Amino acid sequence: MNYHNILHDDMLNGDGMRVTLFVSGCSLHCKNCQNPCTWNFDGGISFDDDAKCEIFNELSKDYISGITLTGGHPLEPQNLGECEQLCKTIKNKFPQKNIWIYTGYKYEKIKDYSILDYVDVLVDGSYVDELRDISLKWRGSKNQRVIDVQKSRQNNQVILHCE
Numbered sequence: 001m002n003y004h005n006i007l008h009d010d011m012l013n014g015d016g017m018r019v020t021l022f023v024s025g026c027s028l029h030c031k032n033c034q035n036p037c038t039w040n041f042d043g044g045i046s047f048d049d050d051a052k053c054e055i056f057n058e059l060s061k062d063y064i065s066g067i068t069l070t071g072g073h074p075l076e077p078q079n080l081g082e083c084e085q086l087c088k089t090i091k092n093k094f095p096q097k098n099i100w101i102y103t104g105y106k107y108e109k110i111k112d113y114s115i116l117d118y119v120d121v122l123v124d125g126s127y128v129d130e131l132r133d134i135s136l137k138w139r140g141s142k143n144q145r146v147i148d149v150q151k152s153r154q155n156n157q158v159i160l161h162c163e
């Protein structure tokens with residue numbers, strides 16, 4: 001897997017102060033996507049041990065609430081395995097930190113993915129330019145939902161994360 005950026009002290013892509021990983025590659029190509037430069041799976045640089053160390057170092061800081069995986073698209077088949085391994089490692093090393101993932105897929109399509117065992121919040125759905133709303137927190141268009149993954153799994157229905 002390749003990635004484009006690791007953002008430190010990010011306050012825009014989830015609750016609290018976070019470290020955010022922008023992975024490379026997205027096949028969904030939403031109209032007017034804000035990050036088309038991340039669509040190429042071969043773009044950016046290799047997600048190597050140095051990148052993982054950088055993330056773990058950020059997560060070891062008390063004031064960092066957790067990590068957000070975005071992109072690009074973390075749940076594309078080409079990225080899924082590496083992202084799942086990363087989430088699993090983080091939950092083991094930093095059980096008190098939360099994990100958010102942005103996906104262009106709807107929750108109903110991916111609710112049985114094993115990566116969700118490690119995910120606290122999923123922002124789901126493609127960006128739909130016609131439904132763009134700049135007043136929304138953490139998402140760009142009205143069709144997207146901020147989902148509490150573990151509560152949704154327990155209740156077998158979508159439970160939204162409190163804003």
Ligand code: SF4
Pocket residue numbers: 026027028029030033034035036038071072073103104126127
């Ligand atoms: S899923 Fe996300 S990264 Fe992919 S095209 Fe849509 S908005 Fe852009």
